Amino acid sequence: MSGFLGFALDLAVVILRIVIPILTVVIIALIYSSLRHNKRTERPLIMLWDESDGKAIPVLYWENSIGRSRLSDININDPAVSREHAVLLRRDDGWIVTDADSKTGVFVNGERISGRTHIYLNDKLKIGSCSFVIKRAEEFMGQTRRSWFFSVSGKNGVSQKLLLVLITVFQLLVTCEACLTEKALKTGLIDLQPFVYTVILACLMWGAFLVTSLVFKRVNFEIESLAFLLTSVGVVLSIHQASKQTIVQLIAATGGVVMFQFMIKFLDDPDRVTRYSKWIYIGSLGLLAINLIFGQTKYGAANWIVIGGISVQPSEIVKIGFIMVGAASLDQLQTKKNLFEFLVFSALCVGALALMGDFGTALIFFATFLLISFMRSGDFKTLILAVSSAVFASMIVLRFKPYILDRFDAWRHCFEEPYVWDTGYQQARTLIYCASGGLFGMGIGNGCCTSIAASESDIVIGVVCEEMGLIIAVAMAVAIGALVFYARAITTRSRSTFYSISACCAAGLLVIQLSLNIFGATDILPLTGVTFPFISAGGSSMLSCWALFAFIKAADERTYAIKKAGLFSSEDI
């Protein structure tokens, strides 16, 4: 195409390339700004009024440990109180107290309790030699815990609708860019089909938003927005790779949204998850066993099974169960300190994945296991023991099968002969095309990285950098990485340690996976072949990412806030 129209289109392309990264950064900043603003002020939920001295102890959290230990949420300095004596929990149906295997017992209205026992307003709770009366919190004006994450200003957060509008604009702009490829500009034949996919994705997003806000009456949509933003990138990049993959991505995203809602519903009651844990163990191990037996090899790892023409990666689904059984509520943490079951389960998962040759996912599971076990026990010794035994085990394996390491020979040498034509092929090309893209990218559909094997999954960072530029790639990575800070900031606001642990571990898992993906593809770490959350093609991966986001969403007490709005005043207890 030539002449004025050609120039105008060229100019449009240049403007798009500059506007899209700016918009991406703005959207991500707004998502986090919204996460920082929308929180309730933290004030005591109920009070424990000490009859003997008239002092009142505020109860700040949904789950509180009571004990002599200074790290207890409710610290009672009394020699008759065990270090970890009892747990005071709040559930939908009111407040519950549990004896955490204390020496002197817990008494409610004079009766020693065993197991979970409901307590009500004005009940007497005797712990050690102290006797408390349960009171409303109104008399006590709280000390709000300060946190760097949450904004202290009273300003309202960003409207969720605005966020969605901006993401829709983003989707339309990237689709325009995907239509105006170099080839299209040269030939003048502009294919508008990408808009079909965009409209479907936008409809899915707005549909999810309407259902969430109107049916489930949830006010916040930031986590979902982030997921949709990332999904949009994945979808638009897949259009010029293989449009069949685009359809898979859209179907998987729909499945992911449903999965997300189901997870929120299922996680509603952490005790329910505990009841199901046996089945989750069995299901997860069963899936891995099936995979080991019927697994098919793709890109060197036998981590696929094909059912009726659809290939599934069971390890992605097992990730969800792994976190579910790993997390636990506070009374379980206090009473059942033994991690034996979970330890065996983790060892089986990691072992199975290593057998499949999927070392990347095995590493993800192992790191997540470390995270979970540390958050449950707080024990560095366990951590060190686990790491050293893993190192020992891998050394033994490598002693008998040293050729496993050959796969990683190219690491740090991907530009050297012969690796550049061999095991370093993908990494070298990824870096070359990352460099070719520069800050603003070469435009969607103009890349060469798409011709490299696994460019839609393991080395997708190369495609993002090449076609959309470094700014967008880094913004996407930072957006996922920053979830760790959000997950930690809401730890004490969660309705149970179950949510705190699962959210932190889900965020941690995503960061580990993202690290392996980006750094593996760019030769900073050995290439292990894991996916970039939401952007890499793959139905199983998409589902598991949505489920992992659901853990983070569930940890935010606002998720369940509207339904239980009444509970915020202590009227109902």
Added chain:
Amino acid sequence: MKKVLTRSLLTWFLALVFFVGLGYFVVRLVTNASYWAQLPMNQHLSSNGLARAGAIYDRNGVVLAESVEGERVYNSDESVRKAVLHTVGDDSTAIATSVQSMYRNDLVGYSFLLGLGLPESFRSTKDITLTIDSQACAAVYNAMAANGYKGAAVVYNYNTGEIICKVSTPTYDPYSPPQIEEGDDTWEGVYLDKVISAAYPPGSTFKLVTAAAALEMINNSADRYLFCEGSSIIGGEYVTCVEPHDQIDMTMAMAYSCNIYFAELAVELGAPTMQSYADRFGFNQSFSMGNIDIKKSFYNVSKADDAGLAWSGVGQYTDMANPLHMAMISSAIANGGSPVMPYLIKDVSSVLNIGSLMAGKSGQSGKEMMKSSTANKLADMMRTTVRDHYGDSTFGEFHAAAKTGTAEVGDGTEDGWVVGFLTDEDCPLAFAVCIENGGFGISSAVPIARTAVEACAPVVRGY
């Protein structure tokens, strides 16, 4: 819940590792991007890497290389292609100092900010115009090839700094790069631009430096006589001349290239003085032309005994000189003490025209090498050498001031040198020629230098 909050700090550790890694990735990418982007594996640059690159012209606008419909096309004359190979480069980056290697990013229009993929209207591939004259280069190449010479020849305008002729042999046609088998030394040094990247023992041409040091440090040194018997023991070693020169002063010693005269001077001046004059003349110093680094010349007598010092004063010992640097010394002598720095890139043009900033600046002066009185005396001696000793006809119609050299390489062969300049006002040309294994400079290098100045003179004269 407080405990869980404390323990969750472990996730911050993860995040820290992640963000540090991400930072490392970005820094590594930004610092290596221009290198990675121009690797031949990059399909955007097609199979030969230069499919969409800008053109390279000589000073008259003659196409030396350009891209036509995805193919890199070179000058139509094979002699020109071979003569400018080391200046222009071939499809690969085998010749590391060539324009197509050093300026590939400019030629293909790459910048990290915008990447490679701007639309047609905004693409900023740059065309580069060089200062060289393709016909002059071809003439010199033909003269060298006719004698089967390997070596380097460079001529530049000592008033403006433009390099007009620059040839390195052996060379090849960029359309048919050699398949070099191991142990095959006919192609030895073929990927090296010897004008830029080689250093040879300077032999007698180094006497210019020794003479300058003596002129400045020893009173009336130019008028002192020495009786040359053809050989003399200095520092316990024989220093010999080709023949006895009898009673000679410095001018005659320069003309006859008397080793004993300058060896004695070097010893008399002492190692520290010799070292400091060599350094002032640019030995052991880094020079560059734009992106292209010039091989350092080498002079170090810190560990030399008297014999070593004596030999160093006549360009042997461990002395090494780069041909372009020797031409710069000629330029300094012609210009009264300070060289005009040579440059190769005359102009860079692009649609957005951002690039013209990086074009060479004409007439840029280098650091002073010697006092102007010293330069004038050296110029007179060099002029006398040509006029009275070689005869002016050795440079045709031109009035040259020059110093030859015959440098022992150490394997029994001798490199022939000539460095100098023309005193004709309408032909301000400085030159350096070094012929490997050429024997006497007067018989190998001087005829090439004559061909070179004859080919370059019309260029500077404008006809």
